[in-house]
Amino acid sequence: MQALPLATIAFVLYVAAAIWQGMTLFRRVPPRQGMVRLLGALALLLQIPVIVGLLYQSPSLLPGFTTSVTLLMAVAVNVLLISSLFKPVLHASIVLFPLAGISLIVATGLPAQAGPDGLTPGILVHAITSALAFAVVAIAAVQAVLVGLQNQALKHHHIRGIVQSLPPLTTMERVLFELVWAGLALLTVSIASGLIFLDNFFAQHLAHKTILSLAAWAIFTTLLVGRYRFGWRGMRAVRWTLGGCFLLVLAYFGSKFVLEIVLHR
Incomplete structure:
Protein backbone atom coordinates (compact mmCIF):
# COMPACT_ATOMS: atom_id res chain seq x y z
CA MET A 1 0.00 0.00 0.00
CA GLN A 2 1.37 3.43 -0.94
CA ALA A 3 2.21 6.13 1.56
CA LEU A 4 -0.56 8.60 0.73
CA PRO A 5 -3.49 6.19 1.30
CA LEU A 6 -1.97 5.12 4.64
CA ALA A 7 -1.41 8.75 5.59
CA THR A 8 -4.98 9.62 4.63
CA ILE A 9 -6.48 6.83 6.73
CA ALA A 10 -4.27 7.83 9.66
CA PHE A 11 -5.37 11.44 9.23
CA VAL A 12 -9.05 10.45 9.30
CA LEU A 13 -8.54 8.35 12.45
CA TYR A 14 -6.64 11.16 14.18
CA VAL A 15 -9.32 13.73 13.32
CA ALA A 16 -12.15 11.39 14.38
CA ALA A 17 -10.49 10.79 17.75
CA ALA A 18 -9.83 14.52 18.24
CA ILE A 19 -13.41 15.45 17.33
CA TRP A 20 -14.85 12.94 19.80
CA GLN A 21 -12.52 14.13 22.54
CA GLY A 22 -13.41 17.74 21.73
CA MET A 23 -17.13 16.97 21.89
CA THR A 24 -16.48 15.24 25.21
CA LEU A 25 -14.79 18.39 26.48
CA PHE A 26 -17.88 20.41 25.58
CA ARG A 27 -20.14 17.73 27.06
CA ARG A 28 -21.82 16.89 23.76
CA VAL A 29 -21.03 13.17 23.94
CA PRO A 30 -20.11 10.81 26.79
CA PRO A 31 -16.41 10.20 27.51
CA ARG A 32 -14.91 7.29 25.58
CA GLN A 33 -11.24 7.41 26.50
CA GLY A 34 -10.65 3.83 25.42
CA MET A 35 -12.07 4.53 21.98
CA VAL A 36 -10.03 7.73 21.61
CA ARG A 37 -6.85 5.88 22.57
CA LEU A 38 -7.67 3.05 20.18
CA LEU A 39 -8.25 5.41 17.25
CA GLY A 40 -5.06 7.28 18.09
CA ALA A 41 -3.08 4.05 18.40
CA LEU A 42 -4.40 2.74 15.07
CA ALA A 43 -3.50 6.03 13.40
CA LEU A 44 -0.02 5.86 14.94
CA LEU A 45 0.45 2.29 13.69
CA LEU A 46 -0.40 3.47 10.18
CA GLN A 47 1.90 6.45 10.57
CA ILE A 48 4.95 4.37 11.46
CA PRO A 49 5.42 2.60 8.09
CA VAL A 50 4.91 5.92 6.29
CA ILE A 51 7.65 7.50 8.41
CA VAL A 52 9.95 4.54 7.77
CA GLY A 53 9.38 4.99 4.04
CA LEU A 54 10.11 8.72 4.29
CA LEU A 55 13.31 8.03 6.19
CA TYR A 56 14.32 5.43 3.61
CA GLN A 57 13.76 7.97 0.81
CA SER A 58 15.75 10.66 2.59
CA PRO A 59 18.99 11.51 0.75
CA SER A 60 20.94 11.50 4.03
CA LEU A 61 20.92 9.80 7.40
CA LEU A 62 19.00 12.55 9.17
CA PRO A 63 15.53 13.65 7.94
CA GLY A 64 14.57 17.00 6.51
CA PHE A 65 11.96 19.43 7.80
CA THR A 66 8.66 17.73 6.91
CA THR A 67 9.85 14.27 7.87
CA SER A 68 11.27 15.64 11.13
CA VAL A 69 7.93 17.26 11.99
CA THR A 70 5.86 14.12 11.38
CA LEU A 71 8.44 12.02 13.25
CA LEU A 72 8.31 14.32 16.28
CA MET A 73 4.52 14.41 16.17
CA ALA A 74 4.45 10.60 16.15
CA VAL A 75 6.68 10.60 19.23
CA ALA A 76 4.36 13.16 20.88
CA VAL A 77 1.29 11.01 20.12
CA ASN A 78 3.01 7.93 21.54
CA VAL A 79 4.02 9.77 24.72
CA LEU A 80 0.49 11.16 25.06
CA LEU A 81 -1.16 7.76 24.66
CA ILE A 82 1.09 6.19 27.28
CA SER A 83 0.87 9.16 29.68
CA SER A 84 -2.94 9.20 29.41
CA LEU A 85 -3.02 5.77 31.06
CA PHE A 86 -1.67 7.35 34.24
CA LYS A 87 -2.44 11.08 34.04
CA PRO A 88 -5.48 13.11 32.88
CA VAL A 89 -3.80 14.44 29.72
CA LEU A 90 -5.91 12.87 26.97
CA HIS A 91 -7.56 16.22 26.24
CA ALA A 92 -4.26 17.23 24.63
CA SER A 93 -5.24 14.90 21.78
CA ILE A 94 -7.66 17.60 20.59
CA VAL A 95 -4.62 19.51 19.32
CA LEU A 96 -1.89 16.91 18.91
CA PHE A 97 -3.87 14.34 16.91
CA PRO A 98 -4.90 16.70 14.08
CA LEU A 99 -1.38 18.17 13.96
CA ALA A 100 0.05 14.66 13.64
CA GLY A 101 -2.36 13.87 10.83
CA ILE A 102 -1.70 17.12 8.97
CA SER A 103 2.07 16.77 9.28
CA LEU A 104 1.84 13.23 7.88
CA ILE A 105 -0.21 14.33 4.86
CA VAL A 106 2.19 17.21 4.18
CA ALA A 107 5.27 15.00 4.53
CA THR A 108 3.96 12.45 2.03
CA GLY A 109 3.13 15.20 -0.46
CA LEU A 110 6.52 16.94 -0.43
CA PRO A 111 9.86 15.58 -1.67
CA ALA A 112 12.34 14.39 0.92
CA GLN A 113 15.00 16.92 1.83
CA ALA A 114 18.54 16.12 2.77
CA GLY A 115 19.59 16.51 6.37
CA PRO A 116 23.16 16.52 7.69
CA ASP A 117 25.11 13.28 7.63
CA GLY A 118 27.16 11.80 10.44
CA LEU A 119 24.74 9.90 12.68
Whole structure:
Protein backbone atom coordinates (compact mmCIF):
# COMPACT_ATOMS: atom_id res chain seq x y z
CA MET A 1 0.00 0.00 0.00
CA GLN A 2 1.37 3.43 -0.94
CA ALA A 3 2.21 6.13 1.56
CA LEU A 4 -0.56 8.60 0.73
CA PRO A 5 -3.49 6.19 1.30
CA LEU A 6 -1.97 5.12 4.64
CA ALA A 7 -1.41 8.75 5.59
CA THR A 8 -4.98 9.62 4.63
CA ILE A 9 -6.48 6.83 6.73
CA ALA A 10 -4.27 7.83 9.66
CA PHE A 11 -5.37 11.44 9.23
CA VAL A 12 -9.05 10.45 9.30
CA LEU A 13 -8.54 8.35 12.45
CA TYR A 14 -6.64 11.16 14.18
CA VAL A 15 -9.32 13.73 13.32
CA ALA A 16 -12.15 11.39 14.38
CA ALA A 17 -10.49 10.79 17.75
CA ALA A 18 -9.83 14.52 18.24
CA ILE A 19 -13.41 15.45 17.33
CA TRP A 20 -14.85 12.94 19.80
CA GLN A 21 -12.52 14.13 22.54
CA GLY A 22 -13.41 17.74 21.73
CA MET A 23 -17.13 16.97 21.89
CA THR A 24 -16.48 15.24 25.21
CA LEU A 25 -14.79 18.39 26.48
CA PHE A 26 -17.88 20.41 25.58
CA ARG A 27 -20.14 17.73 27.06
CA ARG A 28 -21.82 16.89 23.76
CA VAL A 29 -21.03 13.17 23.94
CA PRO A 30 -20.11 10.81 26.79
CA PRO A 31 -16.41 10.20 27.51
CA ARG A 32 -14.91 7.29 25.58
CA GLN A 33 -11.24 7.41 26.50
CA GLY A 34 -10.65 3.83 25.42
CA MET A 35 -12.07 4.53 21.98
CA VAL A 36 -10.03 7.73 21.61
CA ARG A 37 -6.85 5.88 22.57
CA LEU A 38 -7.67 3.05 20.18
CA LEU A 39 -8.25 5.41 17.25
CA GLY A 40 -5.06 7.28 18.09
CA ALA A 41 -3.08 4.05 18.40
CA LEU A 42 -4.40 2.74 15.07
CA ALA A 43 -3.50 6.03 13.40
CA LEU A 44 -0.02 5.86 14.94
CA LEU A 45 0.45 2.29 13.69
CA LEU A 46 -0.40 3.47 10.18
CA GLN A 47 1.90 6.45 10.57
CA ILE A 48 4.95 4.37 11.46
CA PRO A 49 5.42 2.60 8.09
CA VAL A 50 4.91 5.92 6.29
CA ILE A 51 7.65 7.50 8.41
CA VAL A 52 9.95 4.54 7.77
CA GLY A 53 9.38 4.99 4.04
CA LEU A 54 10.11 8.72 4.29
CA LEU A 55 13.31 8.03 6.19
CA TYR A 56 14.32 5.43 3.61
CA GLN A 57 13.76 7.97 0.81
CA SER A 58 15.75 10.66 2.59
CA PRO A 59 18.99 11.51 0.75
CA SER A 60 20.94 11.50 4.03
CA LEU A 61 20.92 9.80 7.40
CA LEU A 62 19.00 12.55 9.17
CA PRO A 63 15.53 13.65 7.94
CA GLY A 64 14.57 17.00 6.51
CA PHE A 65 11.96 19.43 7.80
CA THR A 66 8.66 17.73 6.91
CA THR A 67 9.85 14.27 7.87
CA SER A 68 11.27 15.64 11.13
CA VAL A 69 7.93 17.26 11.99
CA THR A 70 5.86 14.12 11.38
CA LEU A 71 8.44 12.02 13.25
CA LEU A 72 8.31 14.32 16.28
CA MET A 73 4.52 14.41 16.17
CA ALA A 74 4.45 10.60 16.15
CA VAL A 75 6.68 10.60 19.23
CA ALA A 76 4.36 13.16 20.88
CA VAL A 77 1.29 11.01 20.12
CA ASN A 78 3.01 7.93 21.54
CA VAL A 79 4.02 9.77 24.72
CA LEU A 80 0.49 11.16 25.06
CA LEU A 81 -1.16 7.76 24.66
CA ILE A 82 1.09 6.19 27.28
CA SER A 83 0.87 9.16 29.68
CA SER A 84 -2.94 9.20 29.41
CA LEU A 85 -3.02 5.77 31.06
CA PHE A 86 -1.67 7.35 34.24
CA LYS A 87 -2.44 11.08 34.04
CA PRO A 88 -5.48 13.11 32.88
CA VAL A 89 -3.80 14.44 29.72
CA LEU A 90 -5.91 12.87 26.97
CA HIS A 91 -7.56 16.22 26.24
CA ALA A 92 -4.26 17.23 24.63
CA SER A 93 -5.24 14.90 21.78
CA ILE A 94 -7.66 17.60 20.59
CA VAL A 95 -4.62 19.51 19.32
CA LEU A 96 -1.89 16.91 18.91
CA PHE A 97 -3.87 14.34 16.91
CA PRO A 98 -4.90 16.70 14.08
CA LEU A 99 -1.38 18.17 13.96
CA ALA A 100 0.05 14.66 13.64
CA GLY A 101 -2.36 13.87 10.83
CA ILE A 102 -1.70 17.12 8.97
CA SER A 103 2.07 16.77 9.28
CA LEU A 104 1.84 13.23 7.88
CA ILE A 105 -0.21 14.33 4.86
CA VAL A 106 2.19 17.21 4.18
CA ALA A 107 5.27 15.00 4.53
CA THR A 108 3.96 12.45 2.03
CA GLY A 109 3.13 15.20 -0.46
CA LEU A 110 6.52 16.94 -0.43
CA PRO A 111 9.86 15.58 -1.67
CA ALA A 112 12.34 14.39 0.92
CA GLN A 113 15.00 16.92 1.83
CA ALA A 114 18.54 16.12 2.77
CA GLY A 115 19.59 16.51 6.37
CA PRO A 116 23.16 16.52 7.69
CA ASP A 117 25.11 13.28 7.63
CA GLY A 118 27.16 11.80 10.44
CA LEU A 119 24.74 9.90 12.68
CA THR A 120 26.68 8.38 15.58
CA PRO A 121 25.49 6.72 18.81
CA GLY A 122 26.12 9.93 20.73
CA ILE A 123 24.17 12.02 18.25
CA LEU A 124 21.44 9.37 18.33
CA VAL A 125 21.11 9.90 22.11
CA HIS A 126 20.88 13.62 21.48
CA ALA A 127 18.22 13.11 18.79
CA ILE A 128 16.10 10.74 20.91
CA THR A 129 16.15 12.93 24.03
CA SER A 130 15.41 15.98 21.88
CA ALA A 131 12.39 14.24 20.37
CA LEU A 132 11.11 13.12 23.77
CA ALA A 133 11.64 16.60 25.23
CA PHE A 134 9.64 18.12 22.37
CA ALA A 135 6.87 15.54 22.85
CA VAL A 136 6.50 16.22 26.58
CA VAL A 137 6.70 20.00 26.16
CA ALA A 138 4.07 19.87 23.39
CA ILE A 139 1.69 18.06 25.74
CA ALA A 140 2.54 20.57 28.48
CA ALA A 141 1.67 23.43 26.10
CA VAL A 142 -1.81 22.04 25.45
CA GLN A 143 -2.22 21.35 29.16
CA ALA A 144 -1.25 24.97 29.85
CA VAL A 145 -3.91 26.23 27.42
CA LEU A 146 -6.55 24.12 29.17
CA VAL A 147 -5.40 25.38 32.58
CA GLY A 148 -5.65 28.93 31.24
CA LEU A 149 -9.19 28.36 29.98
CA GLN A 150 -10.13 26.77 33.27
CA ASN A 151 -8.65 29.70 35.22
CA GLN A 152 -10.54 32.25 33.17
CA ALA A 153 -13.80 30.32 33.41
CA LEU A 154 -13.57 30.03 37.19
CA LYS A 155 -12.54 33.68 37.48
CA HIS A 156 -15.73 34.71 35.70
CA HIS A 157 -17.80 32.10 37.57
CA HIS A 158 -18.50 30.03 34.45
CA ILE A 159 -18.68 26.59 36.00
CA ARG A 160 -20.34 24.77 33.13
CA GLY A 161 -19.05 23.37 29.88
CA ILE A 162 -15.28 22.84 29.78
CA VAL A 163 -14.80 23.36 33.50
CA GLN A 164 -17.17 20.50 34.31
CA SER A 165 -15.38 18.17 31.88
CA LEU A 166 -11.87 18.79 33.19
CA PRO A 167 -10.36 17.50 36.44
CA PRO A 168 -10.13 20.00 39.34
CA LEU A 169 -7.85 22.97 38.68
CA THR A 170 -5.39 21.85 41.35
CA THR A 171 -5.04 18.49 39.58
CA MET A 172 -4.61 20.15 36.19
CA GLU A 173 -1.89 22.44 37.54
CA ARG A 174 -0.11 19.57 39.28
CA VAL A 175 -0.04 17.59 36.03
CA LEU A 176 1.19 20.68 34.16
CA PHE A 177 4.16 21.08 36.45
CA GLU A 178 4.91 17.36 36.31
CA LEU A 179 5.05 17.66 32.52
CA VAL A 180 7.32 20.70 32.77
CA TRP A 181 9.61 18.78 35.13
CA ALA A 182 9.80 15.83 32.73
CA GLY A 183 10.32 18.09 29.73
CA LEU A 184 13.07 20.02 31.49
CA ALA A 185 14.86 16.82 32.50
CA LEU A 186 14.81 15.51 28.93
CA LEU A 187 15.85 18.90 27.56
CA THR A 188 18.77 18.96 30.00
CA VAL A 189 19.96 15.56 28.76
CA SER A 190 19.47 16.70 25.16
CA ILE A 191 21.55 19.85 25.65
CA ALA A 192 24.23 18.01 27.62
CA SER A 193 24.53 15.27 25.00
CA GLY A 194 24.74 17.91 22.27
CA LEU A 195 27.58 19.65 24.10
CA ILE A 196 29.40 16.34 24.53
CA PHE A 197 28.84 14.59 21.20
CA LEU A 198 28.44 17.35 18.62
CA ASP A 199 31.71 18.67 17.26
CA ASN A 200 30.73 22.32 17.64
CA PHE A 201 27.45 22.92 19.42
CA PHE A 202 27.74 26.64 18.66
CA ALA A 203 28.64 26.31 14.98
CA GLN A 204 26.85 28.68 12.63
CA HIS A 205 24.23 26.13 11.52
CA LEU A 206 23.53 25.10 15.13
CA ALA A 207 23.94 28.40 16.97
CA HIS A 208 20.26 29.41 16.75
CA LYS A 209 19.10 26.00 17.97
CA THR A 210 21.58 26.03 20.85
CA ILE A 211 20.73 29.56 21.97
CA LEU A 212 16.95 29.07 21.73
CA SER A 213 17.12 25.67 23.48
CA LEU A 214 19.15 27.21 26.31
CA ALA A 215 16.64 30.08 26.53
CA ALA A 216 13.75 27.58 26.74
CA TRP A 217 15.69 25.63 29.40
CA ALA A 218 16.14 28.87 31.39
CA ILE A 219 12.42 29.69 31.13
CA PHE A 220 11.31 26.26 32.33
CA THR A 221 13.88 26.32 35.14
CA THR A 222 12.73 29.78 36.24
CA LEU A 223 9.12 28.62 36.18
CA LEU A 224 9.86 25.64 38.43
CA VAL A 225 11.94 27.75 40.82
CA GLY A 226 9.12 30.29 40.93
CA ARG A 227 6.62 27.51 41.57
CA TYR A 228 8.42 25.99 44.53
CA ARG A 229 9.95 29.16 46.00
CA PHE A 230 7.20 31.70 45.39
CA GLY A 231 4.11 29.61 44.69
CA TRP A 232 3.69 30.60 41.05
CA ARG A 233 0.56 29.18 39.50
CA GLY A 234 -2.42 30.13 37.36
CA MET A 235 -1.96 32.35 34.33
CA ARG A 236 1.66 33.10 35.18
CA ALA A 237 2.49 29.41 34.92
CA VAL A 238 0.52 29.21 31.67
CA ARG A 239 2.40 32.13 30.09
CA TRP A 240 5.83 30.85 31.10
CA THR A 241 5.05 27.34 29.85
CA LEU A 242 3.81 28.59 26.49
CA GLY A 243 6.80 30.93 26.18
CA GLY A 244 9.25 28.09 26.73
CA CYS A 245 7.38 25.86 24.30
CA PHE A 246 7.40 28.59 21.64
CA LEU A 247 11.17 29.00 21.93
CA LEU A 248 11.67 25.24 21.70
CA VAL A 249 9.56 25.04 18.54
CA LEU A 250 11.66 27.81 17.01
CA ALA A 251 14.81 25.99 18.06
CA TYR A 252 13.75 22.71 16.49
CA PHE A 253 12.07 23.91 13.32
CA GLY A 254 12.97 27.56 12.69
CA SER A 255 15.99 27.24 10.42
CA LYS A 256 14.81 23.98 8.81
CA PHE A 257 11.58 25.66 7.76
CA VAL A 258 13.34 28.70 6.30
CA LEU A 259 16.08 26.75 4.51
CA GLU A 260 14.02 23.85 3.14
CA ILE A 261 10.52 25.26 2.66
CA VAL A 262 11.14 28.97 2.01
CA LEU A 263 14.58 28.93 0.36
CA HIS A 264 14.43 25.33 -0.99
CA ARG A 265 18.00 24.51 0.11
